[in-house]
Amino acid sequence: MNLTLHVWRQKNAEAKGAFVTYDAKDISADMSFLEMLDVVNERLIAKGEAPIAFDHDCREGICGQCGTVINGRPHGPRERTTSCQLHMRSFADGDEITIEPWRASAFPVLRDLIVDRGAFDRIIAAGGFISAPTGGAPDANSIPVPKDNADLAMDAAACIGCGACVAACPNASAMLFTAAKVAHLGFMPQGQPERQSRVLAMVAQMDQEGFGSCTNHGECESVCPKGIKLSNIAQMNADYLRATLAQGRREAQAGESGAG
Amino acid sequence: MKLNSNIPSGPIEQQWEKHRFDMKLVNPANKRKYTVLVVGSGLAGGAAAATLAELGYNVHCFCFQDSPRRAHSIAAQGGINAAKNYCNDGDSVYRLFYDTVKGGDFRSRESNVYRLAEVSVNIIDQCAAQGVPFAREYGGLLDNRSFGGAQVSRTFYARGQTGQQLLLGAYQALERQIGRRRVTMHSRHEMLDLIVIDGRARGIVTRDLVSGKIESYFGDAVCLATGGYGNVFYLSTNAKGSNASAIWRAYKRGAAFANPCYTQIHPTCIPVSGDHQSKLTLMSESLRNDGRIWVPKTKGDPRSPNLIPDDERDYYLERKYPSFGNLAARDVTSRAAKQVCDEGRGVGPGGRGVYLDFRDAIGRLGKDAIREKYGNLFEMYERITDEDPYTVPMRIYPAIHYTMGGLWVDYNLQSTIPGLFVLGEANFSDHGANRLGASALMQGLADGYFILPYTVGNYLATVKPESPGSAHPEVRALEAAVSARLDRLLSINGKRTVSDFHRELGRLLWEDCGMARNEKGLKAALERIPALREEFWQNVKVLGDGAELNQSLEHAGRLADFLELGELMCLDALERRESCGGHFREEFQTEEGEARRDDANFCHVAAWEYRGEGKPPVRNTEALEFDNVHLATRSYK
Amino acid sequence: MPAKSGFWNSTIGRKIVMAVTGLILFGFVLAHLVGNLQLYLGPDAINAYGLFLRQVFHGAGLWIARAGLLVAVVLHIWAATSLTLASRAARPVAYRRWQPRESTYASRTMRWGGVIVLLFVIYHLLHFTLGTVHPSFVPGDVYHNMVAGFQVPWVSAFYIIAMLALGLHLRHGLWSMFQTLGVAHPRYERYAKAFAAVFAAVIVLGNISFPISVLAGWVR
Ligand SMILES: Cc1cc2nc3c(=O)[nH]c(=O)nc-3n(C[C@H](O)[C@H](O)[C@H](O)COP(=O)(O)OP(=O)(O)OC[C@H]3O[C@@H](n4cnc5c(N)ncnc54)[C@H](O)[C@@H]3O)c2cc1C
Ligand code: HEM
Ligand code: HEM
Ligand code: SF4
Ligand code: F3S
């Protein structure tokens, strides 16, 4: 099939970008979206033009490195599918395809379709873990986890950190990503001791990175390639409220005992 | 070159215990004065970096992806082995050890394998404590399954995303240390050379993949955990960025490269659909627990699979290996598929595929049970091929999946360069000539969490913490050489793209150094690869410049190394005149077409030593001794 | 108190403020509707109700309620505005092509809807409480004020439009509130959405029934 692409080109973080139109001829329906871009790039190189830079690695929908906004939808038209797993049979001959990078001030564009998602790592570094230094762990079966909780934890843990939720959110909010980790660890008994400090620290970092606030649009859930549920956001909000109240109480007590 | 494996003395069960006691310790107060560089953030690197930082060392960690969480360990689906014997089915450390040595076709080092089996149990404990959401039974205890033909259920898993979940556990531990500033993370940094001064590894030269800056980092020890080199074949189940550059550079600085020809071909991948194909996708091996593999009995049968009656189907694995059937070992299964396709009985485009059929399992267990077990895999298959595996048999074909070869290391995971440690898939590993399913994750984490942190300490206790400094003449020279090489790639401005060369190298290796090898083919490849390399350096076209984010330049650099490594692989394959595990030499097979090992002449590790540009490398050997598991022919009949 | 400042600064904290104040405002609107429905019981009932409101706790009740409402409105608007500004800053470059799938007209118009409601409330106070913009305001005669007020067609039209805006605001706001306060369990998500839809409809239908009844001449 033959397609027309409108692709965002931007040389580096400082440069001003613009859309450039390319013809993509003789594309096979069996190609993945990224393979289509490979083909376009090979032809660009042959003509001596800089190839389109786009992020990717595993090309099997699990590393979370790929991701572009394709015709106004992060990761494109197919539900629960990353850009690398999207196949050209989702498009029709003659289609015009607009390809843009994730847009968020917390995800600055590095080049063309590549953005910097370091903010996600910093959110995890702030508290998205269970402090279990190597060596001290008890026998794995000494901590039973009810199967339902284990399943819910696994559902939330499936997040691949691709950032499509931020890209899709009209507020560029990172709530779904952050909530997925808070929920994953919050569903496990191992995660309880740090449950409150974790959510406070992660939310503080999330805000500091300059993501927007959630107004419950639900766009994030609909583009998430791993089907992370909106209910995780509700769960995180509840955890946050509880943690704030508990912290207030602790401080009040500390104040009293300090006075006495 | 002398290869000293440094295996501790004494009975195998006590070696690691004894060795841990014998190793020197670094005074806790001094630990922060030592800097350790960890290249790679996969299971091996991520676990090591986090653990070393927890111990108090000053750690720098590197990865080429935009986040350490994206290392290719993320893609492992099936599971991780551990000798927990939670199923009470007779598993034990000794049995896991035995299975791994046998599975590796007696080409691994017994002591290492024993230690691996021993610490396997700690891994599960560690990961569970970190919150890895392993599959559970209704009672809340961990669930196990049998995997890859093992006779016991010792595989722990997290849906079809075991690698992802284990990696996220290690990643979170790593991020915790990054947050506490114990680890400095360098994402989007690629190691391009190893700094060796006075015979010791002292640092690395990297390229910042965003700004293009060439930088040097110094450490008192350097640990490479950069994964496998399967991408030398262009099409593999590895990530697009997976590369051999780090270990290849180390090889050229003096680290021996062991068994480069041992590559594993995974039997259940989605077949190639056309020339545009950029990578191959694995379908978890667990599918073989319920799916039956077959091809039509008659050549070129044009009928759609569902119209072919049972007596005209050849369930060739069940026929040839009655006791293991569809669960025969990976190398055996892969070769059998190649054989039937070579006979012209393959299915799908190009005749390179066999059926993996769930009709009977669906009939027996119901569609829902199958969906429950494999739903996400079926979905993935459908997404890629546009065929519904519930109604039409899957088509599968073998693909390059894992590389058992890698840098040679001793019992301490130290290479032949003092201060250079190698872990995970990057080392020549504990899997011998063939890796069992669910054992790579185990090895990566064993190395990273429980072995390297001790053995690095043992080394550091013998050296003074100091940095050579960026003004050191050797460092300057190395940086200049790295820059010059990149400039050269950029200045060729030839006619062919990097991918074009890479595809050609891949095809060539797949033909001549793939599932089956022979002297003629290998010799031909040894002629053609240097010629291709020559052409590459004359005719490759890399646009742009070095001081920017330049993906073609990254790819070109990696390919340049693959073009050298490919040659060494063929050389190693040629010299190993026997068949063992993943290395099948057509000249060495039994009458029934099974692999024939030559224990009299090849019961050793081949460790290649670089002797300089244009000089042939030297093949050193480390003899392998089997005191515990007796050399026997592997049989899946 | 770092905890408090953390809460007030954080996006979730401010969202919670918005949800709690939104709940208070919703509670008021609902109660207000119930009170106003007495219009249909005739002048005496509703005038007595108005008197009761003004006299409860010796007149203090009304002021307490007014103060509470005012604080809620101010906090609600503050939170909405500051979060809106933060969200705008978070997406400095818009997409060229955009295809929303899940978000609704209601969810996308929360901000403008809120502003319309605010403008309405200002007008409404001048209209029925202060009487400044009322054609024949009679302090204490709620019945007369309403009937006379709604007999002006464009005023009724404005009320009806404003109520539709309020309806949209509540339609999304009420469900959003459950999410924000973390009471939305996946299993009850459907009920939360249904709750929001039903109550938004009750408020809209109830409130627009007044101008319509007056214009139609059912209440005079
Ligand atoms: C599709 C697939 C499925 C698999 N399934 C299983 C399974 O079910 N069970 C099992 O046991 N094993 C499985 N394996 C094998 C196993 O996943 C890998 O062997 C293992 O995860 C390798 O881990 P690693 O830490 O050594 O390397 P990787 O996870 O590959 O990490 C390599 C790291 O090195 C970095 N790096 C590489 N080169 C450079 C460089 N030049 N400069 C800087 N950084 C660099 C990368 O950024 C990355 O962080 C599977 C493998 C694949 C491909
Ligand atoms: C100036 C006037 C107002 C503005 C600008 C405004 C704005 C907003 C905004 C932006 C939200 C968040 C939407 C979301 O989370 O999706 C919101 C929520 C809400 N508003 Fe308003 N609003 C205003 C007046 C009102 C009034 C008068 C009421 C009551 C009748 C009200 C009730 C609510 C409720 C119940 C919510 C839900 C809280 C939540 O999201 O958790 N608002 N408002
Ligand atoms: C069509 C629907 C409505 C009618 C007929 C109506 C009618 C009235 C009347 C008659 C009064 C004066 C009562 C008195 O002075 O005793 C009043 C007061 C008021 N109304 Fe409404 N109202 C309507 C909708 C609303 C809505 C939707 C809101 C808020 C969003 C609102 C907010 C107020 C406020 C704040 C007052 C002042 C209360 C006080 O005295 O402090 N009204 N309303
Ligand atoms: S929540 Fe979904 S969309 Fe967001 S980062 Fe995770 S996987 Fe991607
Ligand atoms: S789309 Fe945005 S507004 Fe919330 S529900 Fe998702 S983060």
Ligand code: FES
């Ligand atoms: S490239 Fe890894 S998820 Fe798409």
